Amino acid sequence: MAGRGRGGFRGRGRGGPGFPLAKDDEGNVLSTQIEGPPPLYPELVELPDRPAITSRDERLLRKHRALASFYKKSPYYLKRNSDSGPGTGGVTAEIDRLSGISKKRREGPSLQLSDVMTLHPKYFPPELYNGKQRRTGGSSAKQQQFWASQQADKGKDDQDMNERLAKLEKQETAASKTDKDGKAPGGGEKGEDEDNEEKRAALEDEVFEEDDEDGYGHDDDDYLQGQDYDDDEGYDVDEGGGDDAFY
Amino acid sequence: MSEQQPLHPIACQLACLLVEEQLGPLCKEVCDLLLRKETQSLPELSRGTGCSRFELHQALLVLIQHNCVQPYTLVHDEGGSTPAQTVFQPDLRSILYRFRSARCLLHIIDTWGHIDSPATSKIAECIIEGLLENGRLTSDQLCINVAGKLDAGCKNQTPHKSIKRTLCQLISNHYVERAPPADLPMPRVTVHPKALSKRGGMSSSAKAAADQAENVRRLDKVGYGKERYRIPNDLRLDDDSSDCQSASKRQKVNHPSGTVGAELKGAPILWRVSFEEFNRRFRHDACVELIDQAKDGKAAAVAAAILQKTRQFETILKEESSQPTSAGIIKAALEEMKSRDTELPDIPDVAEALRQLEDDDLGLINSAPGGPDGTTYQIDLRFCISLTRLKAMEAIVRQRFGRLGLRIWRVLLLTGQLEQKSIKELALGDQKEVRQLLYGMLKAGFMAVTDIPKTADRAASRTFYTWRVQPESMTEKIGIDTLHAMFNVASRLSVESVLNSELLQQLELENKAIFKTHGQQLGRLKVVRDLLESSLLRLDDTSALFNDF
Numbered sequence: 001m002a003g004r005g006r007g008g009f010r011g012r013g014r015g016g017p018g019f020p021l022a023k024d025d026e027g028n029v030l031s032t033q034i035e036g037p038p039p040l041y042p043e044l045v046e047l048p049d050r051p052a053i054t055s056r057d058e059r060l061l062r063k064h065r066a067l068a069s070f071y072k073k074s075p076y077y078l079k080r081n082s083d084s085g086p087g088t089g090g091v092t093a094e095i096d097r098l099s100g101i102s103k104k105r106r107e108g109p110s111l112q113l114s115d116v117m118t119l120h121p122k123y124f125p126p127e128l129y130n131g132k133q134r135r136t137g138g139s140s141a142k143q144q145q146f147w148a149s150q151q152a153d154k155g156k157d158d159q160d161m162n163e164r165l166a167k168l169e170k171q172e173t174a175a176s177k178t179d180k181d182g183k184a185p186g187g188g189e190k191g192e193d194e195d196n197e198e199k200r201a202a203l204e205d206e207v208f209e210e211d212d213e214d215g216y217g218h219d220d221d222d223y224l225q226g227q228d229y230d231d232d233e234g235y236d237v238d239e240g241g242g243d244d245a246f247y
Numbered sequence: 248m249s250e251q252q253p254l255h256p257i258a259c260q261l262a263c264l265l266v267e268e269q270l271g272p273l274c275k276e277v278c279d280l281l282l283r284k285e286t287q288s289l290p291e292l293s294r295g296t297g298c299s300r301f302e303l304h305q306a307l308l309v310l311i312q313h314n315c316v317q318p319y320t321l322v323h324d325e326g327g328s329t330p331a332q333t334v335f336q337p338d339l340r341s342i343l344y345r346f347r348s349a350r351c352l353l354h355i356i357d358t359w360g361h362i363d364s365p366a367t368s369k370i371a372e373c374i375i376e377g378l379l380e381n382g383r384l385t386s387d388q389l390c391i392n393v394a395g396k397l398d399a400g401c402k403n404q405t406p407h408k409s410i411k412r413t414l415c416q417l418i419s420n421h422y423v424e425r426a427p428p429a430d431l432p433m434p435r436v437t438v439h440p441k442a443l444s445k446r447g448g449m450s451s452s453a454k455a456a457a458d459q460a461e462n463v464r465r466l467d468k469v470g471y472g473k474e475r476y477r478i479p480n481d482l483r484l485d486d487d488s489s490d491c492q493s494a495s496k497r498q499k500v501n502h503p504s505g506t507v508g509a510e511l512k513g514a515p516i517l518w519r520v521s522f523e524e525f526n527r528r529f530r531h532d533a534c535v536e537l538i539d540q541a542k543d544g545k546a547a548a549v550a551a552a553i554l555q556k557t558r559q560f561e562t563i564l565k566e567e568s569s570q571p572t573s574a575g576i577i578k579a580a581l582e583e584m585k586s587r588d589t590e591l592p593d594i595p596d597v598a599e600a601l602r603q604l605e606d607d608d609l610g611l612i613n614s615a616p617g618g619p620d621g622t623t624y625q626i627d628l629r630f631c632i633s634l635t636r637l638k639a640m641e642a643i644v645r646q647r648f649g650r651l652g653l654r655i656w657r658v659l660l661l662t663g664q665l666e667q668k669s670i671k672e673l674a675l676g677d678q679k680e681v682r683q684l685l686y687g688m689l690k691a692g693f694m695a696v697t698d699i700p701k702t703a704d705r706a707a708s709r710t711f712y713t714w715r716v717q718p719e720s721m722t723e724k725i726g727i728d729t730l731h732a733m734f735n736v737a738s739r740l741s742v743e744s745v746l747n748s749e750l751l752q753q754l755e756l757e758n759k760a761i762f763k764t765h766g767q768q769l770g771r772l773k774v775v776r777d778l779l780e781s782s783l784l785r786l787d788d789t790s791a792l793f794n795d796f
Contacts, residue, residue: 063349
């Protein structure tokens with residue numbers, strides 16, 4: 001009772017900080033002061049090495065991609081009707097839409113599910129299809145045609161992207177070689193300088209070939225000079241009108 | 248057909264991603280709803296998805312065709328006026344097994360020589376491929392599909408007889424099974440015992456009636472279980488060399504009356520790939536690989552022979568151990584394997600090799616004396632798989648927490664529960680570092696902490712905290728983490744495809760100009776795709792080890 005009044009605090013320990021302290025398992029006080037702003041970027045983590053792709057992985061990838069390609073082109077791949085509107089199919093669909101070539105004409109009539117599936121009440125609840133769609137087994141001509149077309153496409157799809165790139169590169173190299181060799185089919189010994197000049201010319205051709213195709217020209221084209229180029233054009237033209245206000 | 252098991256959210260998300268990639272956005276929408284709600288009828292699905300009636304029916308047909316959804320007949324009351332209703336339930340495991348399709352094809356290519364002549368390896372591969380592509384097919388459809396694949400560009404036509412013979416081989420080896428009918432009873436929902444006691448007990452008579460009704464309905468399911476691998480008469484061939492006849496004799500069963508065993512007149516038989524059997528083979532391969540690493544190639548060959556002979560007697564995927572087999576039968580199996588695969592090592596004394604395996608401290612093979620054929624041997628499959636998992640866990644702990652973390656983990660695995668100070672002394676680590684690693688592993692779910700208070704107030708200063716490793720919970724955690732990683736990788740792959748969709752379209756059209764302008768980008772895309780897809784398939788191998796075996 002005596003300690004409750006003025007001397008109330010004295011019995012409770014002196015020199016305490018007055019706020020809770022964080023301590024670790026050994027009783028050491030942990031620092032809770034904020035030492036400046038948080039770092040802008042997290043610490044650099046040492047990323048693991050890129051895994052090597054073994055021959056088994058390549059075999060697995062080939063089979064996996066063949067199956068994925070089959071599903072995409074099969075009638076089992078269903079889209080919602082709202083997904084086939086304008087602006088949803090990418091560049092190819094837009095080209096088809098604007099040029100008037102319909103997808104059906106390009107790819108042929110699409111297959112129905114009932115053409116490729118055996119719809120029997122034993123395996124599929126009858127409420128999911130009508131009597132017209134029901135098939136009791138056996139292969140239809142459309143089903144065989146579908147499998148034959150898938151097998152034909154498989155030959156193309158088996159080409160990995162790398163092979164396609166290599167094929168395109170080969171075609172491109174052959175095409176560019178034909179253009180150059182058409183002018184100088186012989187060879188003979190050429191000096192080193194001539195070789196360097198040729199290489200430089202080939203590089204320039206490579207860089208500016210697109211421009212040539214588009215008809216933009218070479219050095220005297222203002223578009224290649226950059227945004228700070230001042231061609232001194234358009235300042236001295238007197239457009240007339242005097243000092244009248246322009247509306 | 249397994250009992251209903253709880254669906255983890257990340258597994259559901261991964262399944263939806265896979266369905267969208269392979270079967271389209273419409274099927275993904277329906278599958279998403281089913282995975283969230285688990286069992287839905289047709290009106291409920293129509294309300295939940297918002298699709299038109301036609302679209303919903305199409306999506307359900309495709310999902311059933313590809314074994315992603317299974318229809319069941321729900322009987323509300325026995326002998327009542329309410330008609331039976333068809334409900335649809337997603338089969339999450341079947342959906343996730345689709346990641347393993349490529350691995351199944353490679354397994355057939357690599358191991359068909361042990362089952363039949365290598366000449367029919369291509370036919371077997373095409374049969375499995377045709378079933379994976381189309382989900383379910385009749386035998387006639389399969390013959391035409393396979394003949395079309397084999398004869399593409401060839402003048403000679405593959406006779407349907409050889410295709411049917413190979414199909415019989417696949418069925419007798421359980422790689423191919425009959426598709427389940429649509430009128431099976433729903434699988435039993437496992438209720439926690441505490442929930443049962445909380446609900447209050449039914450009266451004994453009502454409970455007995457319900458159990459009897461349940462048993463009657465379950466006859467159909469048992470009937471399908473026995474019919475799964477039965478080869479029908481029209482598929483059975485008359486040649487003596489075929490194994491179909493012996494397989495059909497082994498599988499002859501009595502059909503219970505009034506059940507699914509009595510086939511409907513004129514009903515076709517749809518065949519599908521049995522992922523359960525493929526998983527069983529992969530599980531056995533994992534056990535053989537472990538024994539090969541622990542001992543040598545000869546021990547692995549003996550183990551492979553035991554598993555090949557006893558595989559037919561396994562009824563569930565996660566068998567505890569193989570059937571007991573005598574040394575004579577194992578020797579005969581080894582000779583048969585050697586005749587098909589000359590690369591197998593020669594084992595002159597099989598009994599001695601078995602005795603050496605048994606004497607090993609690991610305890611991978613157990614023996615039992617007596618019996619008419621002498622001492623019998625069996626492989627402890629559960630122990631083999633748990634050892635394989637432990638090795639994988641060690642690799643994960645080492646990669647994430649370093650060598651000290653692995654040392655701490657091993658110390659706790661061997662000793663059980665320990666305090667932090669004892670761990671520091673045994674693991675030879677710094678106090679601060681050990682504490683950081685312990686809390687890091689606790690956060691990752693690899694450790695568990697138990698507090699043992701000295702006083703009733705459970706004050707921290709007067710409480711012992713002990714650490715321990717729980718392999719079972721760690722297995723579950725790693726399994727979920729693997730699925731999560733697969734989802735992340737698959738999402739990234741999908742994003743890369745979407746970002747580069749225009750480029751891929753131009754590549755499809757073989758536009759030469761894109762090579763010059765976007766050659767570097769295409770090269771980068773190719774590398775990224777290869778890495779992501781191969782990582783996805785490797786993660787599926789890890790997921791199989793922790794979730795399915």
